[in-house]
Amino acid sequence: MTGSRRPRATSRGRASRADRAGEDRAGAGRTASRRAVLVVGLVVFVGWMPPPVRGADPQSYVTVIRPTGQGDLDAAISASSSLLSLQKTKAVSPFALAGRIRNDYDRLRTALESYGYYAATIRIAVGLRAGGHAAPSAPPATMDGQDPRLPEWLLAVPKGQAVQVTITPVRGDIFHLGQVTLKPSPEDGTAPIVLNAPERTALGVASGHPAIASDVLAGGVNLQAELKEEGHALAQVGTPKAWLRPQTHTLDVEYTVRRGPIVTIGAIALSGLKRTHPAYIARRITLHPDQLYQPSHIEAARQDLASLGVFSDVQASDAPPLTAGRQMPLNFAFTEGKQRMAEVEGGYSTDLGGRGGVSWTHNNIFGNAERLRLTTLVTGLGGSAQQGLGYDVYADLLKPDFGDRDQNLSVRVEGIRQLLYSYRQTALLVRAGIVRHLGRRWTVSFGGEAEQEHIEQMGMSNDYTIVSLPLSATYDSTGLTNPIDPATHGVRIAASATPSASLISGTSFFTILQATASTYFDLSHVGLSRPGRSVFAFRGVVGSVQGASTFEIPPDQRLYAGGSATVRGFRYQGVGPQFPNSKYAIGGTSMDAGTVEFRQRLFRSFGAALFADAGQVDTGSSPLHGTLRVGAGAGVRYYTPIGPVRVDVAFPLNRPAQGDTWELYIGLGETF
Incomplete structure (x- = not known):
């Protein structure tokens, strides 16, 4: 039987493997030893090295913009710089700060070009703020804002160290307008655009003018407005x-103009x-079909409707397309405001005491913008001129456009009780009158x-029954729509004549004549303050009763002075003839008073005032007679969105024996 013989391993082969394994183990040991030495050396080296410098993230910085010498341009550059506007509001990393610097080049160049400086240059340098140490990885003390190494330089800035970014704009030569071209729109065909005199004035730009972007843009807007105003x-x-x-330092400009037809x-x-009746608005509106289309007249009609006090918003808009005869339909969109409103009012003075109450108003009670106001006041809450509590309750009805535009019917029913030291009165009054506006001021x-x-x-x-026919006229050039806003310029004049008849023990006829004038002078006109901050106010009051002597007319129809409306520092009705050894004022048939007041705004919401008043009352019919009384004082103001809160203290400079030593007045709005 035959078979394969497996070779036998010799002892030599076994010994060779063992030797090799030993050699491997010895090599591994030597390698491990070398690694251990390296690790120990590295630990020692690291322990010897100083700690690394950690860069600031976020990086704080301060922006400095060098002035160009042109104030309005400097303001535009500052407003355009994101470095300046964001340095205190947005945290920024070094890389983001580098990007912000790069972006400012375009923003600042745009600002310069908008003022006609198209060849301007901008340099931005970045460096450590005073007292800092140079960045170890950036040898230069400062870096150019466009240097590509800027982010690395910023990363190497030590933590806690701020940098300064310095912007230096150089204007260069200003560019001027070259050709100014008016191109007809496709809708108008190819006929050249020829401007008339008002249109050229509206455009306002021409060849040779400085190439200021705002002027170029405004020219197009103004020209379009003028074309629309022409229909x-x-x-x-x-x-x-x-x-x-x-090459020529010029800028050529082209406008595309579409006139369109006259509409x-x-x-x-x-x-x-x-709730408002459309028929009333249709009668009230100052526009009518077939009238020339003019945006100024449309806007005037919109403002007139908004002034009714019924609407919170009124919008007027075109309603294209044009209809037959080249007519543009219009749409007036109304948002009706709150119809009912409740108010709380009050005031205090040391002579008349406190007064306070509530009012309820319906602004559109019958649907034709009629206003009904119901008011209840408690009066005589203390006060040196009062003997007890009184009341003032009245209902006012105002019907606009009564019989004609700008003509209102005013009706009041009023019940009064006042317990003054001069007299005690309980009265019921009914009055009705027509108020007509003659233009904006009369x-x-x-x-x-x-x-x-x-x-x-x-x-x-x-007991008295008095009938009268009051007639009055007012002129106001202050331009204020809110009567309690402080005036800073202009003139206010009010004059009245009231023929009256007192029906008691026969009939007594008399006429009360009164006039008040005030004017205001802002010291900004002579360069001494900013507009509205420092104002002199002047007031004069004069009155006369014709046709009857003092005791032939009821006490409440006589003339008095004293108090915030005439002479501060003296109690209400405290100037003029008095009954002997009493605080009771007799009243008179002539009166005059004058005031000089200086008003100064302080900070944003506060103000102060200094004033001097003088006045007199006499039993003759001619003013400027009687004992002249003078008061002076000072006050503070706190300005709120609805008007200034006023606190005045006044002192009589020549008070009578029965007079008060000082008076305090608190109210809303200036005294005049």
Whole structure:
């Protein structure tokens, strides 16, 4: 039987494997030893090395912009720099700061070009702030903002060290406008655009003018507005195209102009009316179909409707397309405001004491913008001129456009009780009158009034029935729509004549004449302050009763002075003839008073005032007679969104024996 023989391993072969295994183990040992030595050496080396410098992240910085010498340009550069606007509000890493610096080049160049400096250069340098140490990995003390090594330089800035970014804009030569071209739009054909004189004035730019971007853009906007005002309702002036000519330092500009046809107003639609009657608005609106389309007249009509006090918003818009006869329909969209409103009012002075109460108003009670106001006040809460509590309760109804535009009917029914030291009065009054506006500054009113009253004075009681026909006119050039806003310029004049008849023990006829004038001078006109901050205010008051002597007319119809409306520092009705050894004022038939007041705004919401008042009352019919009384004082103001809160303290400089030593006045709004 045959078979294969397996070779036998010799002892030599076994010994050879063992030797090799030993050699491998010896080599591994030597390798491990070398590794151990390296590890120990590395540990020793690392322990010997100083700790690495850690870069700041986020990196704080300060931006400094060198002035160009042109104030408005410097303001535009500062407003355009994101480095400046974000340095205190946004944390930024070193890499992001480098990107912010790069982005500022374009932003600042745009600002310079907008003022006509198309050849300007901008240099931005970055360095450590004073007291810092140079970055170890960046040998230069400063880096250029466009250097590609800037991010690495910023990374090497020590932690806690701020950097300073210095921007130096260099204006260079200003560019001027070259060719100014008006290109007709495809809708107008190929006929050249020829501007008339008002249109050229509206455009306002021409060859040779400085190439200021805002002027170029405004020219197109103004030209479009002028074209629309001439009746071109579809007029459009596109955004101008510009070509820079560096060789000649000029900028060529092209406007695309579409005139379109001259258009008249078409149908006028009213939307959004709920309680308000559309027929009333249609009568009130100052526009009519077939009228020339003019945006200024449309805006005036919108503002007129908004002034009714019924709407919280009024919008006027075109309603294209054009209808037959080239007419543009219009749409007036109304948002009606709150119809009912409740208010709380109050005031205090040491002479009249405190007064306070509530009012309820309905702004559109019958749907034609009629306003009904109901008011209840408690008066005489203390006060040196008061003998007890009183009241003032009244209802006011205002009906606009009564019989004609800009003519209102005003009706009041009022009940009064006041316990003054001069007299005690309980009265019921009914008055009705027409108030007519003559333009923006003049207002006239006329009407009738009837009063039934009971008056006690010095132990005597009388009942009076008085009828009168008051007539008045006012002029106001201050431009204020809110009567309690402080005036800073202009003139206010009010004059009235009230023929009256007192029906008691026969009929007594008399006429009360009164006039008040005030004016305001802002010291900004002579360069001494900013507008509205420092103002002198002047007031004069004069009155006279014609046709009757003092004791022939009821006490409440006589003239008095004293208090915030005439002479501060003296109590209400405290200036003029008095009954002997008493605080009871007699009143008179002539009166005059004047005021000088200086008003100074302090900070944002506070102000102060210094004032001096003087006045007199006499029993003759001619003013400027009687004992002149003078008061002076000071006050503080706190300005709120609805008007200034006023606190005044005044002192009489020549008070009578029975007079008060000082007076305090608190109220809303200035005294005049």
